[in-house]
Amino acid sequence: MHISAKADYAARALVELACDTGRPLTCEAIASSQGIPFRFLKSVVGDLRRAGLVRSQRGCEGGYWLGRPAAEITLLDVVRAVDGEVITLRGEPLGALAYPGPADALPEVWRAVEERAREILAGTTVEGLLPARQAVAAPA
Secondary structure, three states, X not given: OOOOHHHHHHHHHHHHHHHOOOOOEOHHHHHHHHOXXXXXXXXXXXXXXXXXXXXXXXXXOOEEEEOOOHHHOEHHHHHHHXXXXXXXXXXXXXXXXXXXXXXXXXXXXXXXXXXXHHHHHHOOEHHHHOOOOOOOOOOO
């Protein structure tokens, strides 16, 4: 299994943004705090912005905010925003994968792994990754 650097950096950036929702954060601040290469993060944040997971403001007081509440952003949203598919085999989706002969059952195993990964990612929100002291209480 492979988790891309883009997905890892994107998730870390969103958690960083969720920790301080009172002001926008710059890519420089996020990169410094998380030990992420700035140039790579800039590209990742662009993917997140296009997916609506972050919003931006230009100018000297500018930076990035979450595009939706942290409780509404799942890791599945993040992976899809930066990587597209959750799991691929040699860069191809698993949907039509088929093998001949004795290996014909193997694609079903790969699809089951993908489905379980989707379930875990869909069940994990950015808010759920926040340290307990920073997690926002759900409205009653």
